[in-house]
Amino acid sequence: MAEFFNxxxxxxxxxxxxxxxxxxxxxxxAELRSLKQAEAExxxxxxxxxxxxxxxxxxxxxxxxxxxxxxxxxxxEWRRLERGIVQRAxxxxxxxxxxxxxxxxxxxxxxxxxxxxxxxxxxxxxVGFTPPRGVFSHIVGVDLVRTGPDDFFVLEDxxxxxxxxxxxxxxxxxxxxxxxxxxxxxxxxxVDGYSEALRRTLASVAPAKCDGEPTIVILTPxxxxxxxxxxxxxxxxxxxxxxxxxxxxxxGEHVWMRTTRGPQRVDVIYRxxxxxxxxxxxxxxxSMLGVPGLMDVYRSGGVTIASAPGAGVADDKAVYTFVxxxxxxxxxxxxxxxxxxxxxxxxxxxxxxxxxxxxxLVVKEVHGSGGYGMLVxxxxxxxxxxxxxxxxxxxxxxxxxxxxxxLSACPTFVDEGIAPRHVDLRPYCLVGDRVELVPGGxxxxxxxxxxxxxxxxxxxxxxxxxxxxx
Amino acid sequence: MILTxxxxxxxxxxxxxxxxxxxxxxxxxxxxxxxxxxxxVLVSDGTAGGAFRDGAGDWVASHSAHGPxxxxxxxxxxxxxxxxxxxxxxxxxxxxxxxxxxxxxxxTRPDVALIELGREALADAxxxxxxxxxxxxxxxxxxxIAYRPGAxxxxxxxxxALGLGEGVCQDHAHALCAVARAQDMPARYVSGYLHATEDxxxxxxxxxxxxxWVPGLGWVGFDASNxxxxxxxxxxxxxxxxxxxxxxxxxxxxxxxxxxLDVTVAVEAAQQ
Numbered sequence: 001m002a003e004f005f006n007x008x009x010x011x012x013x014x015x016x017x018x019x020x021x022x023x024x025x026x027x028x029x030a031e032l033r034s035l036k037q038a039e040a041e042x043x044x045x046x047x048x049x050x051x052x053x054x055x056x057x058x059x060x061x062x063x064x065x066x067x068x069x070x071x072x073x074x075x076x077e078w079r080r081l082e083r084g085i086v087q088r089a090x091x092x093x094x095x096x097x098x099x100x101x102x103x104x105x106x107x108x109x110x111x112x113x114x115x116x117x118x119x120x121x122x123x124x125x126x127v128g129f130t131p132p133r134g135v136f137s138h139i140v141g142v143d144l145v146r147t148g149p150d151d152f153f154v155l156e157d158x159x160x161x162x163x164x165x166x167x168x169x170x171x172x173x174x175x176x177x178x179x180x181x182x183x184x185x186x187x188x189x190x191v192d193g194y195s196e197a198l199r200r201t202l203a204s205v206a207p208a209k210c211d212g213e214p215t216i217v218i219l220t221p222x223x224x225x226x227x228x229x230x231x232x233x234x235x236x237x238x239x240x241x242x243x244x245x246x247x248x249x250x251x252g253e254h255v256w257m258r259t260t261r262g263p264q265r266v267d268v269i270y271r272x273x274x275x276x277x278x279x280x281x282x283x284x285x286x287s288m289l290g291v292p293g294l295m296d297v298y299r300s301g302g303v304t305i306a307s308a309p310g311a312g313v314a315d316d317k318a319v320y321t322f323v324x325x326x327x328x329x330x331x332x333x334x335x336x337x338x339x340x341x342x343x344x345x346x347x348x349x350x351x352x353x354x355x356x357x358x359x360x361l362v363v364k365e366v367h368g369s370g371g372y373g374m375l376v377x378x379x380x381x382x383x384x385x386x387x388x389x390x391x392x393x394x395x396x397x398x399x400x401x402x403x404x405x406x407l408s409a410c411p412t413f414v415d416e417g418i419a420p421r422h423v424d425l426r427p428y429c430l431v432g433d434r435v436e437l438v439p440g441g442x443x444x445x446x447x448x449x450x451x452x453x454x455x456x457x458x459x460x461x462x463x464x465x466x467x468x469x470x
Numbered sequence: 471m472i473l474t475x476x477x478x479x480x481x482x483x484x485x486x487x488x489x490x491x492x493x494x495x496x497x498x499x500x501x502x503x504x505x506x507x508x509x510x511v512l513v514s515d516g517t518a519g520g521a522f523r524d525g526a527g528d529w530v531a532s533h534s535a536h537g538p539x540x541x542x543x544x545x546x547x548x549x550x551x552x553x554x555x556x557x558x559x560x561x562x563x564x565x566x567x568x569x570x571x572x573x574x575x576x577x578t579r580p581d582v583a584l585i586e587l588g589r590e591a592l593a594d595a596x597x598x599x600x601x602x603x604x605x606x607x608x609x610x611x612x613x614x615i616a617y618r619p620g621a622x623x624x625x626x627x628x629x630x631a632l633g634l635g636e637g638v639c640q641d642h643a644h645a646l647c648a649v650a651r652a653q654d655m656p657a658r659y660v661s662g663y664l665h666a667t668e669d670x671x672x673x674x675x676x677x678x679x680x681x682x683w684v685p686g687l688g689w690v691g692f693d694a695s696n697x698x699x700x701x702x703x704x705x706x707x708x709x710x711x712x713x714x715x716x717x718x719x720x721x722x723x724x725x726x727x728x729x730x731l732d733v734t735v736a737v738e739a740a741q742q
Contacts, residue, residue, distance in 0.1 A: 117569040127525025128565040292722040293491035296532035300520020
């Protein structure tokens with residue numbers, strides 16, 4: 001794992017997009033740097049952007065470490081990523097419309113039926129229903145890693161409620177406040193159009209029963225949720241109400257919001273709660289998070305739910321393997337972005353290979369997320385590898401494995417100065433009347449030297465992500 | 471046979487509630503074994519919401535009522551002409567792939583005993599086809615769980631009912647779904663009505679049974695409680711992965727009031 005691509009350097013030379021940042025760091029004495037770092041932290045505290053971490057206990061209001069050294073993409077690099085992500089988002093939505101209708105891709109034998117129909121996330125209640133504009137996943141978060149100047153791989157797709165976009169926006173805001181000169185010297189494409197693009201996307205998928213300007217709300221599980229800050233942040237930026245289940249009710253053919261001026265009809269719900277909690281009439285009768293009767297209103301065309309119930313069947317880690325096949329099947333195109341080769345432990349031959357090469361591989365739970373329950377073979381002790389081996393053998397179908405990729409690194413401020421740290425990238429693709437993404441995304445950085453796990457729950461930090469204008 | 475149904479469900483709240491939301495699966499399925507002559511669903515209060523035919527072919531209608539409410543009554547009245555198709559759900563339009571009914575749910579999760587029950591039932595089945603296997607499973611469930619009202623409750627799981635060895639039609643249908651799925655045969659829970667028989671066989675007028683997917687035939691009903699396949703004495707309303715999903719009425723009241731329920735069902739043959 002000694003060899004990895006450093007995004008700032010190539011053959012000992014500073015790569016063009018980072019040229020001005022070389023001068024910037026040279027001109028910044030250590031005292032100024034720690035001053036700026038303290039200022040950044042104070043700003044984040046003041047804004048109130050924190051991240052509670054599931055299952056770790058401790059301080060729920062912990063700040064995610066912010067690294068001031070930006071990550072930079074050239075215009076050309078970004079355009080290719082953009083085309084690849086748009087292609088993927090289109091294919092994922094085409095897949096969802098298909099599997100909830102005729103299931104052509106299954107009939108054609110291009111994806112095994114059991115992966116789709118026996119999937120926990122396959123929602124029988126929406127079979128035969130196509131949401132407005134044929135969109136199930138309105139915000140697709142695609143997790144990417146880079147291994148070389150032109151080599152990008154998709155690690156996973158997030159079709160339900162990808163979080164983190166507030167960091168993309170806040171990181172930029174803070175950087176502009178801390179270093180206004182940088183933004184004069186570099187021509188950086190703006191990301192602040194995101195909230196308006198999101199609002200327009202949601203408005204464009206209003207249900208047929210909505211006449212006039214649609215009323216949009218964000219439905220949150222409440223302040224105890226780790227992404228609550230983001231929910232309220234996006235509601236503020238879009239100028240829409242942030243509601244909890246108890247603020248909404250079903251009456252007649254519509255969903256209504258309680259307001260001080262009486263009930264107001266709601267047309268589009270950007271929900272940040274899981275399918276299982278949307279409507280206690282359908283799934284968990286004990287859940288207080290959702291709205292009783294919501295699914296019937298949805299199915300009879302009275303309200304749009306984004307992402308649509310059932311969207312999760314497209315982003316499961318076992319289905320992920322078939323996304324390149326979806327792109328070929330629905331779009332008749334070759335994938336622009338590659339998948340990471342994946343072994344399915346449910347398959348006997350794959351399992352054999354995985355168990356023989358465990359120390360070299362990354363192993364993940366099929367339904368896991370947030371970096372929990374995974375093994376990074378080369379970074380683990382022999383005991384950890386053996387303990388994980390037993391878990392795989394006990395339930396092979398629960399695991400997939402991938403080669404340990406030599407993730408690219410970006411210069412990062414560390415105690416000793418500046419050093420390369422591994423990074424990934426999550427851009428956010430919006431799907432409504434058009435498919436678009438703002439030029440940027442959330443770069444996560446593994447702050448521990450040599451670490452490949454960038455999850456904020458595992459000690460990762462974040463960086464501002466620049467796309468240079470042409 | 472022409473069957474006349476009168477079905478009334480009255481919810482009474484000890485303190486007035488602020489509102490009620492319901493989802494109804496109270497309209498007979500459209501297939502070759504049933505023809506609607508007349509059918510009405512009336513609710514004592516509130517307004518009808520959206521209605522639609524879902525992917526499983528069921529007619530779903532929602533209803534909501536404003537409080538304060540001390541009670542609400544749902545009344546179903548109608549007449550259906552039925553034909554005996556020996557359990558085969560012929561001519562039923564639906565879009566959910568059978569494979570989706572291999573998934574377990576909480577009340578239908580098979581424990582070791584349920585898996586073993588299915589395995590034993592098919593131990594001597596040899597090369598029996600799917601239809602024969604389904605019959606064997608239905609018989610085994612009927613024998614393993616004796617019909618006894620009051621032994622179980624609405625939230626009893628298939629595994630618990632088998633453990634008790636007693637139950638009602640809901641438990642039989644759950645258990646049959648569980649053993650069939652464990653044998654890789656898609657199965658689902660069906661709710662409906664059953665016309666009273668005169669030979670003294672115990673029955674419930676509001677009834678439930680299971681359907682098992684038989685390649686070549688499609689969905690076939692099996693009533694483990696009565697050891698038969700649904701015929702012209704049965705009226706089919708809707709289906710789901712388990713009793714909750716297939717419930718004729720699902721409802722939630724907003725408020726503190728405790729709910730009590732009063733159900734009367736009469737299914738009569740108008741002519742024989």
